[in-house]
Amino acid sequence: MSYNKTASITAETINPKVKIFDYEPCGEIARHAERLEQEMEKSPGSRPFPEITYCNLGNPQALGQRPITFFREVLSLCDNPALLRRDETRMLFSPCAINRARKIIESMPGRNSGAYTNSQGIRSLREAVASGIAARDGFPSRPEDIFLTDGASSAINLSMQILIRSQEDGVLCPLPEYPLYSASIILHGGTMVPYNLSEDGDWGLEIFEVKRCLEEARIAGLTVRAMVIINPGNPTGQVLSITNQEEIVQFCRKEGLVMLADEVYQDNVYVEDRKFHSFKKVARSLGYDENDISIVSFHSVSMGFSGECGRRGGYMEICGFGDDVMGEIRKVASVTLCPNIGGQILTSLAMDPPKLGDGCFENFMAEKEDIRLSLAKRAKTLSSAFSSLEGMTCNKVEGAIYAFPRIHLPAAAIKAAKAEGVSPDMFYACRLLDATGIAVVPGSGFHQVSGRNKATGTCHIRCTILPGEEKIKEMIPRLKEFHESFMNEFRDRS
DSSP states (O other): OOOSSSSSOOOOOOOOOHHOOOOOSSSSHHHHHHHHHHHHHHHHSSSSSSEEEEOSSOOGGGTTOOOHHHHHHHHHHHHHHGGGGGHOOOOOOOHHHHHHHHHHHHHSGGTTTSSSTTTTHHHHHHHHHHHHHHHHHHHHOOGGGGESSHHHHHHHHOOOOOHHOOOEEEEEEEEEEOHHHHHHHHTTEEEEEEEEOBBBTTTTHHHHHHHHHHHHHHHTEEEEEEEEEEESSSTTTTOHHHHHHHHHHHHHHHHHHHHEEEEETTTOBTTTOOOOOOHHHHHTTTTOOTTTOOOOEESSSTTTTTGGGGGGGGEEESSSSOOHHHHHHHHHTTTTTOOOHHHHHHHHHHHSSSOTTTTHHHHHHHHHHHHHHHHHHHHHHHHHHHHHHHTOOOOOOOBTTTTTTTTEEOHHHHHHHHHHHHHHHHHHHHHHHHHHHHEEEEEGGGTTOOOHHHHHHHEEEEEEEEEEEHHHHHHHHHHHHHHHHHHHHHHOOO
């Protein structure tokens, strides 16, 4: 009997779109860090640092952020309803958590957190999210427009599935970008249309630059369908001004673009002169309703004061789509049956937290404010440390959870990187990791204006501000020592 000995699938025969994109936050630096970690487990003391500090991902609780007590109490009770019938529960859990858990359990299918739910999420939890949005914005929100999702990522992917029909469909995305967007656009067969943020303008968004990119894309034959805006910015840490947001809304309305508003860092704002405003609020304040402009807003419980990345909870609110389109979106959402219930619960709690007068309100607010103040302090400390280094500049971290410093490298360092077949920022990041155990992300992973950087000999890295205050204080001397040594080594070779 003969049979085909050829492998049924190879790197040459997989979907070619998979091979086109990169996701550098979990890329080579992360893999190298894991290899070092395994080496250190086998040979303690083999490296000049005690552990790997993972500053490549926004992963709050892995870096020491404590969970919100109210959230975890409610989750625990929802997963273990039998606890509500035990006398000792009243001594272990707050009345707020007990009451909220009872209410949520009543709304769960079969009163069980292991059941499938409606594909959009449990209605009462969507009502809680809609209530939270309305309270935040001062404008109504409907549970019918809310899709609870497994983090914001799945909502973004779902949006791209709906919007992209072919390679001729384009989506405007900022550079530097969060690489989920380019990856999702590529995988769904579309074309990314990049627009540059202005580093010299505190990573602001300049409408004339977006117009230029839109016009060039249309001349090239693309149908540009949507515009991605990330506010507060990832990886850049800026918070858009209300004036800038109004310009963006008016631009998208005029050009007939769907606004894809990534607002997952809305609770991470650290400067007094900037406030978070949702794009839906800005649009409604300008007098535009759902007949005037289409907006899809994304949020999650991964960042902010929640920090519950592994729970995979999030939502998207869809405004300005017709009933027929909404029906198709529900159909696509139903393919995965439902988002996980734990994430649904957390999302509802984050958008509808304890209120003034609730017994646990003061403790909840104290925990939330402690996290915000600590993050603000860390943002200032880390950005100042980067700016103090030779050849390095770092814009103020106004929001989100990342610093994105620019490094002016000696010519010899760029030459050495080329000799090793890697980009200058990857070369720097690898050397930093090997010397200090600090894992950051090369800025090229966010597709930052590569042409200009090659011309000027500059590059970027992204470093999260999430390690605890003491950890950051311990990191900075190692960072400074490495950077001084690196610059001296390659300056001498130039």
